[in-house]
Amino acid sequence: MNIGSGSLVGVPSSTSSWKSGDVVSDQFPVGLRVLVVDDDPTCLRILEKMLRNCHYEVTKCNRAEIALSLLRENKNGFDIVISDVHMPDMDGFKLLEHIGLEMDLPVIMMSADDSKDVVMRGVTHGAYDYLIKPVRIEALKNIWQHVVRKKKHDWKDNNFDQSGSMEEGDRQQKLSEDVDYSSSANEGNWKNSKKRKEEEDEADERDDTSTLKKPRVVWSVELHQQFVQAVHQLGIDKAVPKKILELMNVPGLTRENVASHLQKYRLYLRRLSGVSQHQNELNNSFMGRPDATFGAISSLNGLDLQAIAAAGQIPAQSLATLQAAALGRSATKSAISMPLGDQRNLFSFENSKLRFPEGQQQLNNSNKQIDLLHGIPTNMEPKQLASLHHPSQSFVGMNMQVNSTTQHNNSLLMRMSQPQPRAQMLNGANNGSQVSRLPLSMQQSLSSEGIPGAVLAQSGIVDNVRGTVYNPVSQASSMVDFSVDQRQELQSYNFSLGSNSSGMSTLTNRRMLHEEVNSDMKGSRGFPSNYDIFNELHQPKSQNWGLQNVGSTFDSSHHPSIQGTQGVSSQLLLQQGISSTHNSGQNRNDPSGKPMYSNGEESGHSNPMGGPQLNSVGRNMLAVKAERFPDADYQSTFFPEQFGQDDLMSTFLKQQGSVGPVETEFGFDGYTLDNLPV
Amino acid sequence: MERNNHLRRQVANLRQSLFDQGYLDDQFIELEELQDDANPNFVEEIVTLFYKDSARLIHSIDQALEKQPLDFTKLDNYMHQFKGSSSSIGAKKVKIECTQFSEYWRAGNVEGCKRTFQQLKREYVVLRKKLEVYFQSARQAGPTETMSCRPN
Numbered sequence: 001m002n003i004g005s006g007s008l009v010g011v012p013s014s015t016s017s018w019k020s021g022d023v024v025s026d027q028f029p030v031g032l033r034v035l036v037v038d039d040d041p042t043c044l045r046i047l048e049k050m051l052r053n054c055h056y057e058v059t060k061c062n063r064a065e066i067a068l069s070l071l072r073e074n075k076n077g078f079d080i081v082i083s084d085v086h087m088p089d090m091d092g093f094k095l096l097e098h099i100g101l102e103m104d105l106p107v108i109m110m111s112a113d114d115s116k117d118v119v120m121r122g123v124t125h126g127a128y129d130y131l132i133k134p135v136r137i138e139a140l141k142n143i144w145q146h147v148v149r150k151k152k153h154d155w156k157d158n159n160f161d162q163s164g165s166m167e168e169g170d171r172q173q174k175l176s177e178d179v180d181y182s183s184s185a186n187e188g189n190w191k192n193s194k195k196r197k198e199e200e201d202e203a204d205e206r207d208d209t210s211t212l213k214k215p216r217v218v219w220s221v222e223l224h225q226q227f228v229q230a231v232h233q234l235g236i237d238k239a240v241p242k243k244i245l246e247l248m249n250v251p252g253l254t255r256e257n258v259a260s261h262l263q264k265y266r267l268y269l270r271r272l273s274g275v276s277q278h279q280n281e282l283n284n285s286f287m288g289r290p291d292a293t294f295g296a297i298s299s300l301n302g303l304d305l306q307a308i309a310a311a312g313q314i315p316a317q318s319l320a321t322l323q324a325a326a327l328g329r330s331a332t333k334s335a336i337s338m339p340l341g342d343q344r345n346l347f348s349f350e351n352s353k354l355r356f357p358e359g360q361q362q363l364n365n366s367n368k369q370i371d372l373l374h375g376i377p378t379n380m381e382p383k384q385l386a387s388l389h390h391p392s393q394s395f396v397g398m399n400m401q402v403n404s405t406t407q408h409n410n411s412l413l414m415r416m417s418q419p420q421p422r423a424q425m426l427n428g429a430n431n432g433s434q435v436s437r438l439p440l441s442m443q444q445s446l447s448s449e450g451i452p453g454a455v456l457a458q459s460g461i462v463d464n465v466r467g468t469v470y471n472p473v474s475q476a477s478s479m480v481d482f483s484v485d486q487r488q489e490l491q492s493y494n495f496s497l498g499s500n501s502s503g504m505s506t507l508t509n510r511r512m513l514h515e516e517v518n519s520d521m522k523g524s525r526g527f528p529s530n531y532d533i534f535n536e537l538h539q540p541k542s543q544n545w546g547l548q549n550v551g552s553t554f555d556s557s558h559h560p561s562i563q564g565t566q567g568v569s570s571q572l573l574l575q576q577g578i579s580s581t582h583n584s585g586q587n588r589n590d591p592s593g594k595p596m597y598s599n600g601e602e603s604g605h606s607n608p609m610g611g612p613q614l615n616s617v618g619r620n621m622l623a624v625k626a627e628r629f630p631d632a633d634y635q636s637t638f639f640p641e642q643f644g645q646d647d648l649m650s651t652f653l654k655q656q657g658s659v660g661p662v663e664t665e666f667g668f669d670g671y672t673l674d675n676l677p678v
Numbered sequence: 679m680e681r682n683n684h685l686r687r688q689v690a691n692l693r694q695s696l697f698d699q700g701y702l703d704d705q706f707i708e709l710e711e712l713q714d715d716a717n718p719n720f721v722e723e724i725v726t727l728f729y730k731d732s733a734r735l736i737h738s739i740d741q742a743l744e745k746q747p748l749d750f751t752k753l754d755n756y757m758h759q760f761k762g763s764s765s766s767i768g769a770k771k772v773k774i775e776c777t778q779f780s781e782y783w784r785a786g787n788v789e790g791c792k793r794t795f796q797q798l799k800r801e802y803v804v805l806r807k808k809l810e811v812y813f814q815s816a817r818q819a820g821p822t823e824t825m826s827c828r829p830n
């Protein structure tokens with residue numbers, strides 16, 4: 001294939017170096033930029049030589065963390081990554097997930113281990129190939145096919161995304177999340193969405209590349225409500241995109257948009273139904289062992305726990321609920337028995353229980369994700385992580401920390417969420433390239449759960465902070481800003497940060513934390529996610545913001561289109577709500593995007609904020625938050641860890657359910673539990 | 679020169695015997711093929727690098743096997759890494775021992791693992807000696823033709 005040729009249409013330039021600018025075509029795959037990661041120097045040297053002999057441009061690296069930072073610094077500096085599985089500093093699969101989420105590059109795994117389960121893990125994590133050592137040069141000669149395939153795939157996704165509205169020119173950037181339902185629906189979606197998001201973003205920057213940008217469909221709260229109503233009207237089983245489209249009667253909306261959104265919605269519902277069982281467990285266990293959980297989780301995802309821990313501590317405030325949610329997740333380890341029961345009360349969400357179960361499950365998953373964080377160089381990290389790691393106390397401490405150092409905590413949480421969100425974010429939100437990669441992580445707990453959880457956690461934390469301090473609220477606004485600023489920082493996190501709003505939620509949290517001080521509510525500056533978080537926080541229901549944010553954040557990068565990233569089933573949905581708010585790139589305050597804006601009234605979340613961008617939203621959020629926290633907000637925040645996407649969804653739904661009126665406000669209404677036909 | 683030709687023949691024989699006796703496999707040939715004018719001593723460099731790096735790994739595995747209780751994850755990782763690098767240089771017998779080790783490992787036969795590991799170390803040392811002789815002869819005979827098995 002000559003994709004390399006500059007004439008290739010639609011090749012998303014973001015991910016590859018063979019953009020139209022490159023003169024690769026003739027010599028493709030000559031000059032393919034490969035990053036090789038292996039802690040074994042012998043293998044590394046051999047691979048380097050082999051790849052050079054294939055006329056590829058090789059960069060070798062013996063540590064996963066270095067590889068990640070290399071990739072982050074130079075987003076488009078590589079075309080493909082080859083990584084070993086067994087590495088001392090970071091598991092190869094984690095690295096794979098990270099790369100998938102953040103950079104959306106094809107990754108090839110290799111190992112002397114040829115046992116089926118390991119190879120299977122490679123597949124589920126989204127590896128493009130799995131090579132058994134010793135690697136022969138012939139095997140390396142053909143790795144370019146993965147790059148080409150990926151590009152094509154992305155391109156296609158973009159194109160399909162809005163089949164109706166898009167023009168060919170600009171698809172690529174809009175990776176159609178919708179289109180990619182493969183593997184775990186989420187994965188594909190995320191990947192696509194993420195990719196798209198990124199591409200879109202890039203496209204924006206590069207005018208010439210994406211000449212026609214298809215307007216991304218943002219699933220605002222209202223739109224989502226309409227959607228949900230239509231679905232309910234038809235009956236969840238009978239709801240087909242065509243009919244839904246007709247019922248909704250929204251001009252400019254295509255059947256494809258609805259189809260992808262429906263898919264996400266379905267996944268979301270499925271997730272919710274699975275949640276209810278665990279809640280009870282969570283409640284009990286949670287309180288009992290914050291430490292335990294903490295420890296358990298910490299090992300996995302120190303971050304998650306911490307988030308949870310932090311969450312746990314805040315029970316009094318309503319954080320408890322959040323925590324419970326979050327803990328619920330970690331509770332899987334059971335440690336975090338955040339008093340779900342208590343929290344639930346706070347939240348008055350029956351869903352919260354549900355959330356936990358999921359959380360728990362997801363927690364585990366999320367845990368995994370959290371680990372990813374380790375690899376991620378976050379700004380906050382060391383301290384925050386450290387603070388997070390303290391079991392039980394940390395919870396308390398966390399809370400305190402959260403309050404006091406909301407920034408830090410948030411960042412931690414954010415961080416935590418990050419890993420998770422990544423998964424999640426990738427899935428849905430980001431169209432960014434990375435999303436696709438996450439397949440595995442996302443799947444697992446919805447791997448995204450991690451994100452949602454994380455997000456939640458963050459939100460939770462943020463909330464906590466807010467709740468207690470309520471600075472956050474303003475911070476939320478500031479968060480928004482943060483996101484903007486942080487964007488850059490977050491970039492590494494990408495997914496959560498923001499490129500998509502969804503991601504942002506987690507990121508935003510982080511950002512928020514950092515910037516709490518700033519309280520500049522810039523509103524969505526660009527980080528739609530920030531809003532999301534706030535919004536979500538406010539809304540007990542929207543807690544899924546983790547998901548949402550994730551979804552939205554990813555895209556976001558200020559793209560209102562975040563919603564477009566429907567890829568992520570639950571998350572995206574969330575995002576959409578959120579992203580829509582963000583989208584506007586900035587101040588989207590539009591509440592529609594962020595259902596979570598707890599505009600203060602649960603029932604009516606009407607997005608009062610609609611207009612005012614974050615600031616107003618932030619304010620509302622504050623108000624809401626204060627109220628909300630006890631309920632869902634915290635839960636949602638704490639869930640981050642647990643949340644895989646499912647959790648978020650469930651939480652989300654729960655919140656919505658409990659909130660009742662949620663529907664109105666945020667696009668997520670549809671997800672409110674009570675509405676769910678499930 | 680005669681002497682040179684003689685030396686070259688010797689080197690070629692040495693090389694062939696390593697394959698015949700099962701010390702080396704095709705992967706070694708892959709390495710030889712990577713050698714070129716820009717990297718005339720590539721194979722020797724790689725082998726040297728392998729032995730240097732794996733010494734540390736062998737030591738780690740030794741320690742890990744002595745620890746009570748056994749750290750399964752670590753051992754597993756070490757072994758996979760060792761297998762990966764030894765197979766990358768074409769160390770056939772060593773690789774066979776690694777595989778045997780993995781089998782005992784999976785079966786939970788710790789004693790079997792320890793025994794196999796001792797055997798593995800022996801093979802590892804034997805191969806090193808043989809390769810040292812080989813490389814030395816090759817250097818003496820002249821760099822260009824000796825190492826490659828490429829039909830020139």
